Amino acid sequence: MQKSEDGELRSSPHPADQPLEYLHNCYPFVKWAGGKTQLLVELDKVIPSEFGQYFEPFLGGGAMFFHLISNRKRIFTAYLADLNRDLITSYKIVKHNVQELIQLLKKYEAEYKKDPSERYYTLRDTIRPKNDIEKAARFIALNKTCYNGLYRVNRAGIFNVPIGRYKNPPICDSNNLKNVSQALRYSKAIIQARDYRQMMLERAEKGDFVFLDPPYNPTSSTSNFTNYTHYGFGDDDQEQLASIFRKLDNRKCRVLLTNSDTPFIRELYSDFATNTKEVSVLRAINCKASKRTGHKELLVRNYDNDTCF
Numbered sequence: 001m002q003k004s005e006d007g008e009l010r011s012s013p014h015p016a017d018q019p020l021e022y023l024h025n026c027y028p029f030v031k032w033a034g035g036k037t038q039l040l041v042e043l044d045k046v047i048p049s050e051f052g053q054y055f056e057p058f059l060g061g062g063a064m065f066f067h068l069i070s071n072r073k074r075i076f077t078a079y080l081a082d083l084n085r086d087l088i089t090s091y092k093i094v095k096h097n098v099q100e101l102i103q104l105l106k107k108y109e110a111e112y113k114k115d116p117s118e119r120y121y122t123l124r125d126t127i128r129p130k131n132d133i134e135k136a137a138r139f140i141a142l143n144k145t146c147y148n149g150l151y152r153v154n155r156a157g158i159f160n161v162p163i164g165r166y167k168n169p170p171i172c173d174s175n176n177l178k179n180v181s182q183a184l185r186y187s188k189a190i191i192q193a194r195d196y197r198q199m200m201l202e203r204a205e206k207g208d209f210v211f212l213d214p215p216y217n218p219t220s221s222t223s224n225f226t227n228y229t230h231y232g233f234g235d236d237d238q239e240q241l242a243s244i245f246r247k248l249d250n251r252k253c254r255v256l257l258t259n260s261d262t263p264f265i266r267e268l269y270s271d272f273a274t275n276t277k278e279v280s281v282l283r284a285i286n287c288k289a290s291k292r293t294g295h296k297e298l299l300v301r302n303y304d305n306d307t308c309f
């Protein structure tokens with residue numbers, strides 16, 4: 001093992017960069033609440049045609065990043081961040097140690113097939129990873145087999161989601177993991193477990209593309225899941241984010257935000273009403289399947305359509 005420039009452990013020797021034509025399509029390697037895969041058709045219509053660096057500070061499964069990297073055959077620097085440490089550790093391991101990760105995931109997959117419930121709860125409650133590769137493998141295996149791919153921790157920060165009902169969950173999707181690993185290295189991805197405020201204000205410049213996909217503003221007091229981390233994301237956070245949106249706008253970054261369609265969010269972004277679009281989406285995280293339809297979301301941007309992809 002060696003340490004990279006950004007202090008991450010990686011295999012030695014590091015795979016050499018290959019020509020761009022070898023870059024394969026890839027997609028999120030975790031299932032994520034509020035993931036944007038199903039909105040990509042709509043998002044695609046409003047992605048700016050040109051941009052410098054790319055920022056995604058509420059990364060989650062990274063559907064937008066993987067879409068960009070799969071469809072834009074050009075290298076760009078990507079700043080990717082999320083407050084969820086285990087998630088970010090997994091990205092770093094996929095980037096630098098994908099072969100070791102795949103070996104471990106294959107082992108977990110074989111064990112899971114023999115006795116799903118026993119293996120799930122042993123992995124969740126008993127196994128304590130000894131290094132970041134084991135941490136990432138545990139995180140991905142639990143994500144693929146837990147209820148709805150939900151991430152929820154108790155007050156002590158311990159993951160406590162029950163097992164999901166799957167027949168044959170793909171715990172080790174080797175091909176996609178290898179493609180994601182390559183994409184993360186190509187894009188010169190800087191991946192950090194940080195609050196979005198720190199990452200954005202330091203680095204974003206004129207002409208950069210900033211995609212903001214924060215935890216949703218709940219549409220009712222009981223309806224939505226917003227606690228990806230034990231910090232939560234309340235109205236104050238939404239207000240602060242809106243003021244950062246305006247700062248980035250003043251700096252002439254191209255900013256695209258998604259959120260639920262609520263009067264509060266419409267009011268916060270009323271300055272950008274002409275560039276606000278309403279789209280329909282199926283929300284995955286609701287305990288009642290019957291309530292997983294017909295939600296409206298907003299795409300708010302600070303630039304016009306004629307600059308699109």
Ligand SMILES: C[S@@+](CC[C@H](N)C(=O)[O-])C[C@H]1O[C@@H](n2cnc3c(N)ncnc32)[C@H](O)[C@@H]1O
Pocket residue numbers: 032033034035036037057058059060061062063064081082083084194195196197213214215216228229232233
């Ligand atoms: C709606 S999800 C993003 C989904 C993602 N776009 C996708 O396609 O999967 C919101 C993400 O914000 C992260 N988050 C919550 N509070 C944060 C904060 N203060 N700073 C950075 N990330 C935060 C959560 O961990 C979660 O992954």
